Amino acid sequence: MATSPENESVGTVVVAGLANLAIAVAKLVAGIVSHSAAMLSEAVHSLADTVTEVLLFTALRRGAKPADARHPFGYGKESYVWAFIAALFTFVAGAGFSITHGVNTIRTGEHSGNYLIAYLVLAASFVAEGISFRRAVRQVRSSSREWRTTPRRFLRHTSDTTVKAVFLEDAAALTGILLAALGVGLSQLTGDETWDGVASILIGVLLLFVAATLAHSNVSLLVGRAVPRRIHEEIHDEIAALPSVERVSTLLTMQLGPSDVLVAAKVDFTDTATGAEIESAADLAERRLRDRYPNIAYVFLDPTRGAV
Template identity: 40%
Template sequence: MTEADRQGQPSSNRTILVACAANLAIAIAKGVAALFTGSAALWAETLHSVADTGNELLMWLGLRQSRRRPDPAHPFGHGQERFFWAFLAALGIFLIGGLLSIGEGIRSLLNPEPLDDPWVGIAVLVLSAGFEGYSWHTARRQLQGDARRRRRSLPEQIARTSDPSATTVYLEDSAALVGIGLALAGVALHMLTGWPGWDAAASIAIGLLLTAVAVLLARRSKGLLVNESAPPDVLDRLQTIIGAPPWMRRMTELRAIFVGPSALLVLLTVEPVASLRTEPAERLLKDVDALRERLQGSPAVLEVAVTLIGPDDARDR
């Protein structure tokens, strides 16, 4: 585990725990309101909050699992546990939040029912928006801090970050706030028009929204799990650190993948200058070790491997 990862864990842990506590309270309140009102949109929102609570528990479990030290079976540590549990969380959003909400909306369309005590549902939704807003603000603040440190915009940080925890919570809570708005609209239009279809349509819209969020999160987690290359700005920073040392004729390849949040495995292929090929090997190895140490001094770099090639090998590449 890198120093950057250790520094990022307290904020990720707080973000997850805040979101979990908020969603658990919200799920209970929405469930009670759904029983009182019979609203399909409120049932969809209850399922949404239940899914979010379970997902935050999965993220917290992934955070704990990723803290284990490297061992012979996992020489680069357990950082990718975070990617795996984030992928499971995305599946939870899709199955519990997305598909069940769509199913509830379709059921309500086919078998419409009048609303009972709709003001109870509206009050719970407004209260839920406050809890979700606080959780959303916590996740956004962490993402903005990470984005500033990496000189990225917030959308770039969401798309490129190697820490799925804050991104998952932020997108979940963003979807939750939009979902609450849809549920409020569905209940209000049902009250005004007397047509239950508005409530059912809101439930279906919430399900489609959660399905879209699940796809976004699953795609990012999948990229990290299958060793997708580090983003261009990370490679550019590595290139700046490497520079142009006098012993290096050229670098033919620079590859980097995340083996955990803020934990890079860097692979270099370089051709040394011709004069060093006639010098003692110790001098070249000393230069290579100095380069490795300089790269590993970067907070995000966990391990560096350098491959030396001759001019014939360089032509083959």
């Protein structure tokens, strides 16, 4: 049986969360023992990612609640609220601590302690993060094939911000580990703790970029973002090809949630079209669009006479 996108997203978030929690504890111990600013920044980075995964898990669960009388289009947009909070947490906790701690390390020049434990934990963390990242990459590739697009374009336009968040956070985590290793290594080689502090600041800047990217994406979806232009045009062509349809005057789409899309169109039918034919065309449009794009949850056609 095929795995649903929702269950796959939940699995991706859970795997990432468990990996980040274990890594955060290991990095914290290594950071305390080695007195490395970059290691402590990485510990906070992983802890922030763990809290983020909890928030993303909440986003998936809350957003999947069924529609009711007060929320007839469902709770999909609530997932973007929680995902936005997760992005803010990454910004405040992860980036703020890393940059501040890095600056303090450069100013004080505190000498690092045991380097070996830092290297061992960084190596183990890289392996664990790599496993989580591999799962995220696998889901991105699978989803991009379903939407007949490239992984890069899918990440740019996807409405499933949980998948996007895990992918970017895991990519940032792997990059952060390399930066921490470089900072610790240069500090050991030169005896200058400035490198450790610089690595910590760079990790913070990396987190700032990820947080800003995710926050912008979630705000756009909360406001009510349309589907990508290519899909918009394919929906337009599908409706325009219906029997008795002269043209599609107006087509509006909106992402209601990670897996729900609303389609509303003003359609100019032929003058000879009967009420039964219009009803049949509307029913056919819904079937065709849902078959082509399973995420389309609602299709509304408004018969319109003549020009807009």
